Amino acid sequence: MAELTLMDKLVSLAKRRGFIFQSSEVYGGLGSVWDYGPLGVALKRNVKDRWWHSLVQARDDIEGLDAAILMHPKVWEASGHVSGFTDPMVDCRTCKGRFRADKLADARCAQKPSKIPGEHSACDLTEPRMFNLMFKTFMGPVEETASVVYLRPETAQGIYVNYLNVLNSSRQKIPFGIAQIGKAFRNEITPGNFIFRTREFEQMEMQFFVRPGTDDEWFERWREIRMQWHIDLGLNPEKLRWHAHGDGELAHYAKAAYDIEYEFAFGWQEIEGIHNRTDFDLGRHQEYSGKKLEYFEQASGERYLPYVVETSAGADRVTLTVMTDAYREEDVEGEVRVVLGFHPSIAPIKAAVLPLTKKDGLPEIAEQLYHDIKRRVPAYYDDGGAIGRRYRRQDEIGTPWCFTVDHDTLTDRTVTVRHRDTMQQERIGLDQVLPYLTSRLEA
Amino acid sequence: MAELTLMDKLVSLAKRRGFIFQSSEVYGGLGSVWDYGPLGVALKRNVKDRWWHSLVQARDDIEGLDAAILMHPKVWEASGHVSGFTDPMVDCRTCKGRFRADKLADARCAQKPSKIPGEHSACDLTEPRMFNLMFKTFMGPVEETASVVYLRPETAQGIYVNYLNVLNSSRQKIPFGIAQIGKAFRNEITPGNFIFRTREFEQMEMQFFVRPGTDDEWFERWREIRMQWHIDLGLNPEKLRWHAHGDGELAHYAKAAYDIEYEFAFGWQEIEGIHNRTDFDLGRHQEYSGKKLEYFEQASGERYLPYVVETSAGADRVTLTVMTDAYREEDVEGEVRVVLGFHPSIAPIKAAVLPLTKKDGLPEIAEQLYHDIKRRVPAYYDDGGAIGRRYRRQDEIGTPWCFTVDHDTLTDRTVTVRHRDTMQQERIGLDQVLPYLTSRLEA
Numbered sequence: 001m002a003e004l005t006l007m008d009k010l011v012s013l014a015k016r017r018g019f020i021f022q023s024s025e026v027y028g029g030l031g032s033v034w035d036y037g038p039l040g041v042a043l044k045r046n047v048k049d050r051w052w053h054s055l056v057q058a059r060d061d062i063e064g065l066d067a068a069i070l071m072h073p074k075v076w077e078a079s080g081h082v083s084g085f086t087d088p089m090v091d092c093r094t095c096k097g098r099f100r101a102d103k104l105a106d107a108r109c110a111q112k113p114s115k116i117p118g119e120h121s122a123c124d125l126t127e128p129r130m131f132n133l134m135f136k137t138f139m140g141p142v143e144e145t146a147s148v149v150y151l152r153p154e155t156a157q158g159i160y161v162n163y164l165n166v167l168n169s170s171r172q173k174i175p176f177g178i179a180q181i182g183k184a185f186r187n188e189i190t191p192g193n194f195i196f197r198t199r200e201f202e203q204m205e206m207q208f209f210v211r212p213g214t215d216d217e218w219f220e221r222w223r224e225i226r227m228q229w230h231i232d233l234g235l236n237p238e239k240l241r242w243h244a245h246g247d248g249e250l251a252h253y254a255k256a257a258y259d260i261e262y263e264f265a266f267g268w269q270e271i272e273g274i275h276n277r278t279d280f281d282l283g284r285h286q287e288y289s290g291k292k293l294e295y296f297e298q299a300s301g302e303r304y305l306p307y308v309v310e311t312s313a314g315a316d317r318v319t320l321t322v323m324t325d326a327y328r329e330e331d332v333e334g335e336v337r338v339v340l341g342f343h344p345s346i347a348p349i350k351a352a353v354l355p356l357t358k359k360d361g362l363p364e365i366a367e368q369l370y371h372d373i374k375r376r377v378p379a380y381y382d383d384g385g386a387i388g389r390r391y392r393r394q395d396e397i398g399t400p401w402c403f404t405v406d407h408d409t410l411t412d413r414t415v416t417v418r419h420r421d422t423m424q425q426e427r428i429g430l431d432q433v434l435p436y437l438t439s440r441l442e443a
Numbered sequence: 444m445a446e447l448t449l450m451d452k453l454v455s456l457a458k459r460r461g462f463i464f465q466s467s468e469v470y471g472g473l474g475s476v477w478d479y480g481p482l483g484v485a486l487k488r489n490v491k492d493r494w495w496h497s498l499v500q501a502r503d504d505i506e507g508l509d510a511a512i513l514m515h516p517k518v519w520e521a522s523g524h525v526s527g528f529t530d531p532m533v534d535c536r537t538c539k540g541r542f543r544a545d546k547l548a549d550a551r552c553a554q555k556p557s558k559i560p561g562e563h564s565a566c567d568l569t570e571p572r573m574f575n576l577m578f579k580t581f582m583g584p585v586e587e588t589a590s591v592v593y594l595r596p597e598t599a600q601g602i603y604v605n606y607l608n609v610l611n612s613s614r615q616k617i618p619f620g621i622a623q624i625g626k627a628f629r630n631e632i633t634p635g636n637f638i639f640r641t642r643e644f645e646q647m648e649m650q651f652f653v654r655p656g657t658d659d660e661w662f663e664r665w666r667e668i669r670m671q672w673h674i675d676l677g678l679n680p681e682k683l684r685w686h687a688h689g690d691g692e693l694a695h696y697a698k699a700a701y702d703i704e705y706e707f708a709f710g711w712q713e714i715e716g717i718h719n720r721t722d723f724d725l726g727r728h729q730e731y732s733g734k735k736l737e738y739f740e741q742a743s744g745e746r747y748l749p750y751v752v753e754t755s756a757g758a759d760r761v762t763l764t765v766m767t768d769a770y771r772e773e774d775v776e777g778e779v780r781v782v783l784g785f786h787p788s789i790a791p792i793k794a795a796v797l798p799l800t801k802k803d804g805l806p807e808i809a810e811q812l813y814h815d816i817k818r819r820v821p822a823y824y825d826d827g828g829a830i831g832r833r834y835r836r837q838d839e840i841g842t843p844w845c846f847t848v849d850h851d852t853l854t855d856r857t858v859t860v861r862h863r864d865t866m867q868q869e870r871i872g873l874d875q876v877l878p879y880l881t882s883r884l885e886a
Contacts, residue, residue: 018506018612024515026604026732030592031582033513035605038506038613057821063461063481068643069626070476072467089584098584137580137594139474139642141532141541141632149473151580151594161469162478169461170481171827183512183626189584199582200511289469378500 006265010323011194013338017397019043019323020195032191032198034316039397042348042378044202044319047233048181050345051204051313054229055179062177062206063170067158069183070139070149075157078288079281080252081134085153088128089189092117100189101128107190133186135199151185156310158182159207160281163306164293174295174306175218177208181315193266195316202315207308211297212279215255215307219276223258226274226311230260233318234343235325239263243270253280262321271321272313279305322346326398332423340398341421344441349399350377351437354390356406358383366405369415369433373403377437395420400440403433449708453766454637456781460840462486462766463638475634475641477759482840485791485821487645487762490676491624493788494647494756497672498622505620505649506613510601512626513582513592518600521731522724523695524577528596531571532632535560543632544571550633576629578642594628599753601625602650603724606749607736617738617749618661620651624758636709638759645758650751654740655722658698658750662719666701669715669754673703676761677786678768682706686713696723703756705764714764715756722748765789769841775866783841784864787884792842793820794880797833799849801826809848812858812876816846820880838863843883846876 004012014020018037022029036044056064076082088101097110097117104118115122135151138144152158159178166178181204191197210218223242231237245257255278259270282305286293294303326340344350351373355366363383373379380399382390387404394402404416414427417436428436447455457463461480465472479487499507519525531544540553540560547561558565578594581587595601602621609621624647634640653661666685674680688700698721702713725748729736737746769783787793794816798809806826816822823842825833830847837845847859857870860879871879 015608016612018609021605021608023511023513023601024518024604025608026728026734026736027515027517030511030513030515033511035511035601036509037605037609038508041507041509044509058817060817060824064484065481066479066484066487068466068473068476068478070466070473070628070643072470072473074470075467131584135580135582137578139578139630141574141630158466158478161467162464162480165458165464165468166461166480169459185513187582187584200513285469291469293469374501374503381503 006324006327007194010327013327013340013396014040014194014323032188033200034195034198039348040319043322043342043346044315046346046348047318047322048202048204048315050233051229051315051318052179052181055177055206061172061175062179062208063166063172065159065162065166065178065180066182067155067162067180069152069185071152071158071161073149074288075161075285076134076150076153078284079157080284081150081153082132084252085134086130086132087189089131090117090125090128092123092125094124097123098189099125101125103190131187131189133188135185135187153186154184154312155180155182155203155205156207156277156312157281159205160285160308163207163209163282167295174297175208175210175214177206179204179206181205193264195320196264196266196269198316201317204313204315204318206311207277208310209295209306209308212304212307215276215278215309218309219256219274222309222311223274226272226313227260230272230318230321233322233346234341235262235321239325241268243268251275253277262325264321264324269317271317272311275310275312277308277310279307281308282306337392337395339395339420342398342400344400347398347400348378349380349394349397350401350441351433352380352382352390352394352399352402354381354387354402354404355383356387356404360407361410362405362407365409365430369403369405369430372434373437376434377441391418391423401437449767449770450637453770456770456783456839457483457637457766475631476643477638477641482791483762486765486785486789487758489789489791490761490765491645491647491758493676494672494758494761495622495624498620498649504615504618505622505651506609506615508602508605508609508621508623509625510598510605510623512595512628514595514601514604516592517731518604518728519577519593519596521727522600523727524593524596525575527695528577529573529575530632532574533560533568533571535566535568537567540566541632542568544568546633574630574632576631578628578630596629597627597755598623598625598646598648599650599720599755600724602648603728603751606650606652606725610738617740618651618653618657620649622647622649624648636707638763639707639709639712641759644760647756647758647761649754650720651753652738652749652751655747655750658719658721658752661752662699662717665752665754666717669717669756670703673715673761673764676765676789677784678705678764682768684711686711694718696720705768707764707767712760714760715754718753718755720751720753722750724751725749780835780838782838782863785841785843787843790841790843791821792823792837792840793844793884794876795823795825795833795837795842795845797824797830797845797847798826799830799847803850804853805848805850808852808873812846812848812873815877816880819877820884834861834866844880 019040021035023033024030090101095110099107109115117123138147139149140147243259255276257275260272261268326342330337353370355362370381402418413430462483464478466476467473533544538553542550552558560566581590582592583590686702698719700718703715704711769785773780796813798805813824845861856873861868
């Protein structure tokens with residue numbers, strides 16, 4: 001039997017322990033759409049909250065925004081998405097497969113999966129057709145051209161069209177930023193790799209508005225801040241690298257672009273992009289809306305269109321990254337120990353409380369401790385099975401600390417702290433558990 | 444000039460101070476779609492976090508979920524939405540208006556707004572046609588019937604199709620619940636009243652799975668819990684009431700339904716529904732998917748389809764409700780004082796720090812205090828204009844406490860605390876500000 005890949009193991013663990021389920025699974029699933037279960041929604045919330053806190057709550061120069069998914073269709077004409085957000089698509093007349101013409105090397109023939117469609121006579125391909133990646137729908141009761149609206153393919157445009165509203169209502173001055181977390185949709189021809197490339201996904205985007213001429217400097221500053229953010233999330237720095245976009249890769253709006261890449265089992269892949277989008281977007285919205293979008297700088301008395309430095313991360317991708325990075329298997333006394341070694345700040349459960357047995361008054365003490373902890377941080381109570389197996393269950397979902405109540409607790413009021421990463425144990429006072437936890441979580 | 448309505452004032456305040464903007468405003472707006480600005484996103488996040496905390500984090504019997512917006516189309520056949528989620532629509536051949544046939548009394552002729560379309564000869568109406576309220580789009584590169592998917596019109600179905608996955612991965616037992624916050628979409632013929640009825644909206648839904656026969660008791664218990672939640676949010680209890688659905692109003696899936704209504708300026712309106720959905724949804728999914736969705740109860744050895752008690756609230760509606768309920772105007776020395784008297788737990792900004800003047804070392808002390816506070820709770824620094832005007836600006840965005848640094852601070856290390864609701868002032872030590880705030884916010 002072939003060895004399971006890391007991705008197979010992650011998908012299986014994710015389902016078994018309630019991180020991520022396939023959407024509409026009872027109906028056979030919906031292609032590349034995924035639902036977050038109890039632990040997954042907690043993990044993803046923690047990732048998003050850390051991002052929001054670092055940009056919106058901890059800084060004075062960035063404001064939050066939550067623009068709707070549906071926007072005026074003119075937005076997407078101005079942004080260039082209606083005419084240019086396309087992939088070249090080919091069909092195979094023989095195997096009926098559908099492929100991206102520019103990614104044929106990654107594709108496989110639908111009838112003979114060992115073959116690459118573009119090579120030799122493996123497939124009988126049509127000429128490439130340009131296919132727009134925006135999902136379209138109809139607003140109002142009649143399906144007609146006049147009522148077409150799109151599901152946004154990026155959250156950034158919601159920030160651009162609101163930038164003057166934010167500026168006027170918040171009394172920010174340039175340089176300043178606007179941050180947003182929200183869903184976006186792309187009708188990808190070939191999604192895949194679990195939650196890495198999905199048609200419905202969540203972005204964490206920040207647009208930083210600066211005076212033209214200061215954009216290169218801000219671009220470098222934001223590259224540094226954003227890389228550090230991923231490192232602070234606990235990711236292995238050796239698995240992170242920069243990829244600079246060459247001339248051929250640069251998007252039409254970008255003067256410079258760097259990707260933060262992570263080394264997944266399926267290769268180095270982008271998890272965040274830092275882009276110097278210049279005044280392209282604001283200039284286009286000014287042109288298409290006929291409204292002046294210039295900033296008036298009081299100090300100099302000048303009017304100008306700001307340049308924009310964008311930091312664009314995928315919430316689902318970062319979630320997959322922290323799961324991948326945290327996953328490890330260890331051989332412990334002849335058995336495989338599976339650990340999700342999450343940074344405590346993003347672990348879905350911070351502490352588990354385990355009574356050694358279900359009698360002798362241990363459950364009463366353990367339950368009281370559990371309720372005390374749960375008032376402050378997410379906690380889990382487990383009284384089922386051998387203590388070793390209970391530790392393994394917590395390792396597998398990434399709980400950093402287990403607190404075990406045993407018979408000594410009855411006499412000396414201490415509990416065992418068992419550490420996920422080292423499996424080491426120490427004894428602390430029952431009344432020290434909360435301070436112990438909070439000091440480590442605030443560190 | 445006609446007096447401004449409360450809604451006009453709220454819309455204006457919401458835009459001016461950065462709570463809520465019209466979507467795509469530079470393009471003339473998109474009908475009944477709204478974007479949350481810096482203070483609005485903070486307010487709505489606080490509402491959603493309170494809901495999530497009270498149900499998922501503070502309880503042991505409810506798990507969180509975040510299902511995707513796009514689901515398998517069979518889900519909506521099973522749920523009854525494809526065939527039955529419709530409104531009767533009529534067109535007027537004269538004024539070209541489009542109306543809900545069952546709500547003509549609320550409609551106005553497009554040419555003669557003083558006329559009601561259905562009365563006498565005001566409009567020349569077509570026969571009613573049934574119009575499905577689900578937004579549809581196409582997944583994959585070809586627009587064909589086989590690729591139609593819908594934007595979910597409610598988040599609840601994502602919970603039903605995942606209920607066994609959650610049960611199996613979380614070791615919950617019935618009775619237990621699954622809670623979810625997420626976007627839903629309804630192609631309403633006549634949306635309106637600001638963010639009250641919008642085509643894109645956010646739901647906070649919880650489905651509680653119970654043993655048949657215990658559903659009436661759980662239904663009553665959840666009615667009580669949910670009403671109390673709104674009262675704890677600071678809403679005026681006299682503006683809240685129950686509306687029981689009579690036989691003619693009950694949805695096809697419901698055995699009993701009660702709405703929590705709030706008295707808006709435009710009348711009593713639903714802000715949350717509590718529904719006994721019986722085993723209707725699970726039964727339909729079992730039938731349409733061919734998969735057994737029964738629960739095995741270990742204690743009794745029985746298998747059954749659980750009954751479901753649903754609590755379904757609108758995050759946007761609750762946000763509008765807290766804004767409406769908090770809004771008041773007072774006559775203070777011949778001037779109108781506008782106050783958003785939010786409960787401190789949901790106020791976007793908890794504290795403002797105001798140096799009385801911009802010199803004599805006051806800004807340095809104030810800035811230090813501001814940064815100390817901001818590390819813990821959202822704070823605002825304002826050094827511009829007369830102190831009275833600065834208090835008014837904070838009143839208008841609902842900041843509960845202002846801390847003013849003045850010349851006495853230099854000598855006795857005390858500051859003035861100024862209270863939003865009473866406008867009363869007291870002096871406390873500079874080093875007492877943080878304990879003062881945290882004790883009041885935890886209360």
